[in-house]
Amino acid sequence: MSLGFDREWQLDELLDEASREKIGPALRELLRGDFALTDGAGQALWGQPSADARREPLILELEAVGYLLSSTAPAAALSAARDLLLTLLRAQIRFKMASTLHLEAVAEDFESLKREHARLSESEARYKTLSAELESRVKKQVDQLEERQQMLYEAEKLASVGQLAAGMAHEINNPLGFVRSNLSTFEKYVGKFAEMKTASGPAAESWRVLDLDFILEDSIDLLHDSAKGMERIARIVADLKAFSNVDRASEEYADLNNCLHEAVRMLETQTPAGIGFHFDLLPLPAIVCLPGHINQLFFNILRNAVLAIKDAGRPGEVRISSEADDEGIHIRIHDTGVGMSQEQIEHAFEPFYTTRPVGAGVGLGLATARNVVQAHSGRISLDSQPDVGTTVTLFFPTPP
Amino acid sequence: MPESDARHLSFKLVYYGPAQSGKTTNLFRLHDQLAPELKGELMTMETKDDRTLFFDLLPLGFRAPSGLLIKFRLFTVPGQVAHDGTRKAVLSRADGVVFVADADRAQETNNGESFQSLAANCARVGLDFEHLPMVVQFNKCDLPNAVPEAEIRERWSAAPWPLVFAVALNGQGIESTFELLLRAVYRNFGEKLELLAQHGLDENAFVAGALGKAA
Ligand SMILES: Nc1nc2c(ncn2[C@@H]2O[C@H](COP(=O)(O)OP(=O)(O)OP(=O)(O)O)[C@@H](O)[C@H]2O)c(=O)[nH]1
Ligand SMILES: [Mg+2]
Numbered sequence: 359m360s361l362g363f364d365r366e367w368q369l370d371e372l373l374d375e376a377s378r379e380k381i382g383p384a385l386r387e388l389l390r391g392d393f394a395l396t397d398g399a400g401q402a403l404w405g406q407p408s409a410d411a412r413r414e415p416l417i418l419e420l421e422a423v424g425y426l427l428s429s430t431a432p433a434a435a436l437s438a439a440r441d442l443l444l445t446l447l448r449a450q451i452r453f454k455m456a457s458t459l460h461l462e463a464v465a466e467d468f469e470s471l472k473r474e475h476a477r478l479s480e481s482e483a484r485y486k487t488l489s490a491e492l493e494s495r496v497k498k499q500v501d502q503l504e505e506r507q508q509m510l511y512e513a514e515k516l517a518s519v520g521q522l523a524a525g526m527a528h529e530i531n532n533p534l535g536f537v538r539s540n541l542s543t544f545e546k547y548v549g550k551f552a553e554m555k556t557a558s559g560p561a562a563e564s565w566r567v568l569d570l571d572f573i574l575e576d577s578i579d580l581l582h583d584s585a586k587g588m589e590r591i592a593r594i595v596a597d598l599k600a601f602s603n604v605d606r607a608s609e610e611y612a613d614l615n616n617c618l619h620e621a622v623r624m625l626e627t628q629t630p631a632g633i634g635f636h637f638d639l640l641p642l643p644a645i646v647c648l649p650g651h652i653n654q655l656f657f658n659i660l661r662n663a664v665l666a667i668k669d670a671g672r673p674g675e676v677r678i679s680s681e682a683d684d685e686g687i688h689i690r691i692h693d694t695g696v697g698m699s700q701e702q703i704e705h706a707f708e709p710f711y712t713t714r715p716v717g718a719g720v721g722l723g724l725a726t727a728r729n730v731v732q733a734h735s736g737r738i739s740l741d742s743q744p745d746v747g748t749t750v751t752l753f754f755p756t757p758p
Numbered sequence: 759m760p761e762s763d764a765r766h767l768s769f770k771l772v773y774y775g776p777a778q779s780g781k782t783t784n785l786f787r788l789h790d791q792l793a794p795e796l797k798g799e800l801m802t803m804e805t806k807d808d809r810t811l812f813f814d815l816l817p818l819g820f821r822a823p824s825g826l827l828i829k830f831r832l833f834t835v836p837g838q839v840a841h842d843g844t845r846k847a848v849l850s851r852a853d854g855v856v857f858v859a860d861a862d863r864a865q866e867t868n869n870g871e872s873f874q875s876l877a878a879n880c881a882r883v884g885l886d887f888e889h890l891p892m893v894v895q896f897n898k899c900d901l902p903n904a905v906p907e908a909e910i911r912e913r914w915s916a917a918p919w920p921l922v923f924a925v926a927l928n929g930q931g932i933e934s935t936f937e938l939l940l941r942a943v944y945r946n947f948g949e950k951l952e953l954l955a956q957h958g959l960d961e962n963a964f965v966a967g968a969l970g971k972a973a
Contacts, residue, residue: 362851364770364815364831366761419817420796420829448801456803456812462850463843466882470843 363458369397369416369424372450378404381446388439389431397424414440418451508729527595534595538588545581548574594627611644614652614687614754618678621656629664632673640681645756647734655730659691659750662724666695666748674747686736686755693749698742706740760853760947767951768829769943770851775858776865776872777809777837780897783926784858784935785816785832791933793970795820796829810836813848820967823958830968842875849876850883854891854943856935861896861904861923891942892919895935900925933969940965 373381378395382404386393394405398421407413411429414436415422426440552574554561565571622635629635660676667674674694681688698706707728724740731738735755742748761768773781782802789800798817805811813836819829833852835845849855857876859869880887894917896910907923914921920938924931944953944961953959959967 363847364833364851366768417798419798419815419831420819421827452801452803459812459844459847462847463841465843466846467843469882 363455363462367451367454370403372447385439389428392428392430394427398422412436416444418447508733530595534591541581541585548577609646609648612647612649613644614642615639615680617652618656621653621660624657625660633664633667634675636675636677638679642680642682642687643756645754651730655727658727663691663693666693669696686753689752691750694747697744697746697748699744703740703742766827769853771830771832771854772849772852773834773856773858774876775837776860776868779837779858779860780926781834781858782810782814784932785814785834787926787929787932788936789816791929794818794968809838810834826957846879846883849879854939856939857894859896861898862901863903863905891946893935893938894919895922895924897924897926899923937965940968
């Protein structure tokens with residue numbers, strides 16, 4: 359049996375002990391001395407039902423919930439008392455049902471509120487995550503924009519430097535060409551002069567007096583030296599052209615080992631004696647990058663390394679190593695130069711920060727380097743000890 | 759499932775529907791029209807301006823050939839939107855439902871909302887709406903702006919429940935609504951309760967007993 363408002367209420371629920379105490383004596387009086395009350399099953403709730411008593415059923419719905427009994431009351435009095443009691447019981451059952459239903463309804467309403475609350479909390483949580491997501495997406499896009507802008511800026515800067523270099527290379531190549539060809543023609547002409555050596559007469563005398571033997575020999579030497587100089591100029595121009603990469607301004611696959619070699623070649627010409635380069639390169643996968651930028655990056659770091667050794671005032675070595683793993687490419691450039699203090703390391707990547715005397719450098723080296731690395735989604739870090747040396751570690755991710 | 763013991767079987771039948779659709783009037787008419795073996799008084803709980811605040815209750819009953827006393831307790835819910843908690847509590851443990859809709863065209867939205875709340879509340883109180891014995895009654899068909907029967911039939915053609923068009927004011931369609939519900943209840947519970955096998959009641963005898971008419 360459920361305890362819902364709609365259960366079939368029993369007489370003892372409707373008439374509790376206290377109300378029985380109140381109506382019992384009154385009914386006994388009305389029914390002239392003898393009166394008993396039983397529940398539907400005949401169980402006495404008041405008095406002792408006697409065998410010869412008149413009996414009136416108490417019907418609230420369809421069946422008797424109890425009986426009113428009296429052996430003293432006349433039939434009319436008993437049925438009048440029954441009607442009175444029924445009126446009382448009806449009021450009681452209405453009250454009981456209504457209050458029980460009210461409790462059930464309140465509990466139901468409370469459940470609804472809880473459900474509603476849960477639903478609201480859930481949707482609030484959803485909105486919160488959504489807004490957090492949006493925030494992080496916006497931030498990512500802003501970061502991306504900034505990165506793109508940085509790349510663009512670097513690309514433009516390098517492109518203009520590259521254009522300048524290309525223009526210069528072109529301008530130098532022209533005179534270089536005719537100077538080289540003139541020099542070789544001139545050498546042939548000198549050969550003609552040499553034929554005068556075997557001539558006789560006053561010419562032979564003049565030859566001796568003017569010591570043309572020496573001049574002829576020295577001229578050939580000078581011409582060879584000049585030709586060598588021209589070769590060097592030609593190579594520098596070629597390197598400059600390759601380095602500036604005007605023809606490679608867009609992204610392409612490149613082997614970073616080649617870029618390292620190229621940068622070292624650029625640097626070697628201005629590297630004083632006593633400073634050596636040591637390569638320790640393992641095969642690398644080609645990555646998509648802006649080779650011009652990468653060259654500039656390596657050039658800046660390597661030049662710093664060379665300058666650091668120069669500052670130490672002793673011979674030294676720049677060790678360049680590279681290797682690849684699942685995540686990407688690792689490059690280390692280590693020098694045995696003066697090293698950096700903690701404070702210097704902290705400021706190293708700031709633009710215009712330099713440890714060199716005013717005029718010796720603008721201090722854009724590492725700042726540019728970091729920009730280039732970041733534009734390639736890479737990482738750059740510094741490790742240094744004063745008087746021992748500096749290691750720059752670079753990482754470029756490779757797509758999985 | 760109906761409440762039962764060895765000698766009693768009690769079905770709870772609930773008249774559900776939007777405010778003022780005529781649920782209480784349905785019970786009044788049944789009280790007047792039916793003459794089963796046992797018929798209790800119609801208990802109308804507190805009302806305010808004639809609108810049900812808690813519920814109305816009409817008890818009916820008859821005795822099966824086996825001696826089993828079969829009781830029907832007909833309840834109405836309060837239709838006003840504000841009393842949803844009470845509506846749910848009254849609906850709990852129902853064995854069958856009459857949905858009393860208001861045929862007045864102006865009440866179409868209220869009917870729709872009330873019907874949806876019936877489905878939702880069934881789920882909340884653990885009643886299987888799909889298999890709940892139910893009859894849909896369109897009351898107040900006497901109103902000049904009542905939606906025509908054909909239009910309603912057309913709209914409800916896909917629904918599985920029997921439709922009754924009623925005028926509770928004059929009693930039209932009230933008894934047949936109740937009869938259709940009794941038949942649906944018998945078909946749903948008759949076998950499980952072994953009404954025929956144990957108590958000698960077939961569907962017609964069951965209906966006749968409840969309505970108080972010779973089978
Ligand atoms: N015109 C017309 N009016 C009706 C009909 N049936 C009931 N009414 C009237 O509609 C009003 C509401 O009837 P009730 O039976 O109290 O409605 P209810 O569904 O119990 O309403 P709530 O208890 O508020 O949910 C009363 O004024 C009735 O007289 C009908 O068939 N036709
Ligand atoms: Mg009502």
